[in-house]
Amino acid sequence: MATIFGIPLMALFGQLLIGLINGSFYALLSLGLAVIFGMLNIINFAHGALYMLGAVTAYLLLNYAGIGYWPALIIAPIVIGVLGMVIERLLLQWLYKLDHLYGLLLTFGLALILEGVARNYLGTAGLPYSLPDSLRGGHNLGFMYLPNYRAWVIAVSLVVCFGTWFAIERTRLGANLRAATENPTLVRALGINVPRMITLTYGFGVALAAFAGVMAAPIYNVSPNMGSELIIVVFAVVVIGGMGSILGAIFSGFGLGVVEGLTKVFYPEASSTVIFVVMAVVLLVRPGGLFGRRA
């Protein structure tokens, strides 16, 4: 079998694929964090918990209502998005005039609540979520075996990420959004309902997280703590990429996923820490982040 640096090519491509999968989730979550931070000036610590709720919603739909993967991919983000909008109206809207740190503290509390409730009803062990029939199986590409579901996850996250980028950078709605990020008072004076825009932005960011959660359900088990572990890594991704740019969030998400995958091949012991090490190096070399303006 072909090898490179003493590593079988199969294993290399396999880990690269897993890296891209993880990278898809990093990208989707850090994208949501960046969009929310832009409008609300809040770092949404509850993002991981809402990602977990997306997966849990898909699990509940399948096991209690018999609703499968495809409808869940639409229903779960809507349900969680609406939940997010309720959270924004009830809790977050009171924080906009305060120090950023209060937003982090409140959403951390929210994350504890959501995770605690999920643990009470689902236990701490992971629950399996079976693949939809249409995405079972895979293709042998000659140099590696590509499971259909994994290819689907990577393709869909790329589409969603770049769709979001396009919507924000290239459409009229996105232009309003960017303007409101720069100067909300002026944009309000022009007759645009900024508070509603903020609510919708939070709902959208959270829906992205839930969408990622549904896609993650068949790959990882559905478990209450799946979000909190992930969100800390995503924070490191955000520090590396900087939150100033949408494309930056996407590239650093996928890029770091790949870096993590490669580390698993060459030095497995460091795979869980490599992203944090990259973060430390970036802070030393380019303190403002790779794509961000100095914050």
Added chain:
Amino acid sequence: MQRGTDPPAGRALTLGTRSQTIAFVVLVIALAVAPFFTYPLFLMEFMCFALFALAFNLLIGYVGLLSFGHALYFGWASYLSAYAAKSWGLSPELSILVGTATAAVLGAIAGSLAIRRQGIYFAMITLALAQMMYFVALRVKFTGGEDGIQTVPRGHLFGVVNLSNDMAMYFLVLVIFLGGFLLIHRIIHSPFGEVLKAIRENELRTISLGYKVDRYKLMAFVLSATLAGLAGATKALVVQIASLTDVYWPMSGEVVLMTLVGGLGTVFGPIVGSFVILSMQYKLAWMGQWVLVIQGVIFVACVLLFRRGLVGELAHWLRIRL
């Protein structure tokens, strides 16, 4: 951020106000007699957490830096102190010193990285670095992985006092706690502390006045990490175990919660806050995972309704400083 008002200019450098002196005397008396009425083990654990929260408050309350990774210093100091006592057979005072020094070194490294960014990024960086060191603790051999380091011997203080006696241990912890408290009090009322508060209020202006802000921030960070380490190192001997719980992110969240409940930037808030949260955990242990939910609700309630915290609200109501 919401903080207590500052003292009148003339007394800025004295050791606090009269209300604080009275509160301190009450605290000392209460802690001196308490072990005769209730469980010393609970009180010792409380004092360790109170010192941990006081150390954390030094950063958030007086420099305005939110570290979301203080479990790193608390937990690693606890590991090193336990390891020194058990595997190297060091005496308790040296074990605590080893743990505390570890926290100081880790604080210097993590702090010099984290102060390169401001505000919300600072919080995320400290959290990420702490998570990294959690994975390291999970991997390396000497921490004992999932089992932790168990049955840590308390040993003999200076080779004389047998600390396996709970009362002897209690008064050692009391001395460490009060020493830490007075040190922090001294720091925040020193000229150095005044510069820290200036950074909190207006960093750019402090820079323009010629202060090397980064050095002050790093110094404050190292001091905070060291004192958090002192708390962790002591706790390892008190409960005779060092485990992953102490380096994991919920522990970082817990110390934030304790300080928030008591009152950010108040002198006594972290003590009251850690007492409230720790008692709650003991009393509500039977509720299992619901404790997590309750803590979350307290977080949300504090941020939305009582940003001054218990002590801050009391001080505001009585118009005194605490």
